[in-house]
Amino acid sequence: MTGSAASPPAVALDHVSLWYGAERALQDVSLTVESGQVMAVIGPSGCGKSTLLRVVNRLVERTPGVRVAGRVAVGGEDVLGREVSLEALRRRVGMVFQQPNPFPFSIYDNVAYGLRIRGERDPARLRARVQAALREAGLWDEVRGKLARPARALSGGQQQRLCIARALAVEPEVLLMDEPTAALDPLSTARIEELMDRLRGRYTVLLVTHNLQQAARVSDQTALLYRGGLVEAGPTPELFTAPKAARTEQYLTGRLEG
Amino acid sequence: MAREQFHTELLRLQQEILRMGALVEEQMARAVQSLTDQNLELAEQVVADDDRVDDLEMDIERRCLTLLALQQPLAGDLRTVSTALKIITDLERMADHAVDIAKVTRHIGAEPLVKPLVDIPRMATLAAHMVRSALNAYVARDIDMAHAMIRMDDEVDQLYRVIFDDLVDIMRRDAQSSFQSTHLLFVANYLERIADHATNLGEWVVYMVTGERKGPD
Numbered sequence: 001m002t003g004s005a006a007s008p009p010a011v012a013l014d015h016v017s018l019w020y021g022a023e024r025a026l027q028d029v030s031l032t033v034e035s036g037q038v039m040a041v042i043g044p045s046g047c048g049k050s051t052l053l054r055v056v057n058r059l060v061e062r063t064p065g066v067r068v069a070g071r072v073a074v075g076g077e078d079v080l081g082r083e084v085s086l087e088a089l090r091r092r093v094g095m096v097f098q099q100p101n102p103f104p105f106s107i108y109d110n111v112a113y114g115l116r117i118r119g120e121r122d123p124a125r126l127r128a129r130v131q132a133a134l135r136e137a138g139l140w141d142e143v144r145g146k147l148a149r150p151a152r153a154l155s156g157g158q159q160q161r162l163c164i165a166r167a168l169a170v171e172p173e174v175l176l177m178d179e180p181t182a183a184l185d186p187l188s189t190a191r192i193e194e195l196m197d198r199l200r201g202r203y204t205v206l207l208v209t210h211n212l213q214q215a216a217r218v219s220d221q222t223a224l225l226y227r228g229g230l231v232e233a234g235p236t237p238e239l240f241t242a243p244k245a246a247r248t249e250q251y252l253t254g255r256l257e258g
Numbered sequence: 259m260a261r262e263q264f265h266t267e268l269l270r271l272q273q274e275i276l277r278m279g280a281l282v283e284e285q286m287a288r289a290v291q292s293l294t295d296q297n298l299e300l301a302e303q304v305v306a307d308d309d310r311v312d313d314l315e316m317d318i319e320r321r322c323l324t325l326l327a328l329q330q331p332l333a334g335d336l337r338t339v340s341t342a343l344k345i346i347t348d349l350e351r352m353a354d355h356a357v358d359i360a361k362v363t364r365h366i367g368a369e370p371l372v373k374p375l376v377d378i379p380r381m382a383t384l385a386a387h388m389v390r391s392a393l394n395a396y397v398a399r400d401i402d403m404a405h406a407m408i409r410m411d412d413e414v415d416q417l418y419r420v421i422f423d424d425l426v427d428i429m430r431r432d433a434q435s436s437f438q439s440t441h442l443l444f445v446a447n448y449l450e451r452i453a454d455h456a457t458n459l460g461e462w463v464v465y466m467v468t469g470e471r472k473g474p475d
Contacts, residue, residue, distance in 0.1 A: 212330075212332060213330055216332070240332050240333065240336070241332075241333065241336055241337065241469060242333070242337070242468070242469020242470070243333050243469075248333065249333045249334050252332035252333035252334075252335075253331070253332060253333055253334055253335045254261040254264075255261075
């Protein structure tokens with residue numbers, strides 16, 4: 001991650017199509033996300049939003065019968081090739097899901113998990129990195145002195161921030177967030193949104209959300225998918241006030257059928 | 259509130275704006291008539307009726323804010339609501355200028371006019387025409403109509419210059435007339451301002467329809 005002007009986009013999809021068996025879930029999607037930006041991916045249910053996220057970290061491969069065409073690059077490097085190690089890719093691309101999914105360990109061990117997989121054994125370095133990740137995720141002040149407690153004793157909103165800390169601990173380039181606040185109350189949602197805002201610049205975030213206001217509040221860029229195809233992508237302020245495509249207009253004003 | 263009801267609510271908003279626009283036009287016409295006819299009673303009515311305009315503005319503003327808070331409209335819907343908020347501000351200013359004109363009627367009172375008023379009523383008719391065209395363009399979401407009415411502002415400006423020269427000339431020749439001439443000059447200036455606000459209406463219609471906001475020239 002060099003900040004030079006010539007650096008490749010953090011994420012680039014180039015004519016990506018994806019089939020689940022005979023069903024085409026993504027249709028020739030080309031999209032780039034610049035480093036340090038938050039891009040929201042919106043669209044009706046079943047439009048391919050989550051599939052798009054899962055193609056970036058190759059989580060789709062776990063689905064039987066899936067086939068992908070086109071090119072996906074993270075930081076300029078192709079990630080779809082068989083020779084690319086999934087472990088290396090997932091270290092560069094973290095993910096947070098709709099339901100907070102802490103491991104049945106302590107708070108500390110959750111955040112340290114990825115670091116240990118990566119081979120970090122030095123206790124002082126582990127501690128420092130766990131603390132830094134918890135701070136970045138805005139959870140430190142609530143859990144300091146309680147790191148040995150089970151992660152599942154935390155509230156839903158705290159669990160989600162813990163999962164974000166767990167993802168951030170290994171310092172990924174890209175963070176994929178799939179409806180990260182859909183299961184949270186408004187206050188916890190607001191904290192996660194503030195967190196996304198703080199992550200801007202340091203991480204590249206791809207956020208799938210059904211909450212249009214959330215997309216409007218936190219993202220720099222927004223992409224609208226419809227029936228697997230990209231309708232429009234552009235700066236969020238423009239897309240939400242004066243979209244170019246008629247279909248975006250219809251979707252944002254509640255006139256588009258899924 | 260369901261989405262369908264929201265769209266019905268947007269149509270109602272539009273109707274309320276038309277109502278306000280009609281009232282403002284009426285205020286302008288009556289103000290200028292009070293001046294040409296030196297009808298003090300009519301002038302007082304214009305001043306009194308300004309409250310009706312203010313009430314309508316506040317009512318529409320409340321509707322807009324409620325829609326923004328509860329519906330959080332986006333894209334074209336967002337532009338429709340925000341345009342409504344801007345339009346009523348311009349309409350309210352126009353109504354204030356109508357009151358200003360009625361107050362000139364009051365100042366001049368029964369004193370004979372320094373000249374028969376021809377260009378001022380003409381200017382008022384043009385400005386009123388601009389307002390009506392802007393509101394028609396708003397309802398029809400017709401940007402050609404909006405652009406056509408925006409161009410009419412040049413005519414108003416020309417008339418303003420004619421009236422200005424005329425009144426300065428009168429003052430030069432007859433210093434006694436300067437109190438009234440100055441007030442009539444104010445009237446021309448108010449009408450010029452009204453036409454500028456009407457121009458804003460046209461520009462807001464263009465924004466509402468296209469999403470493009472024209473900057474200052």
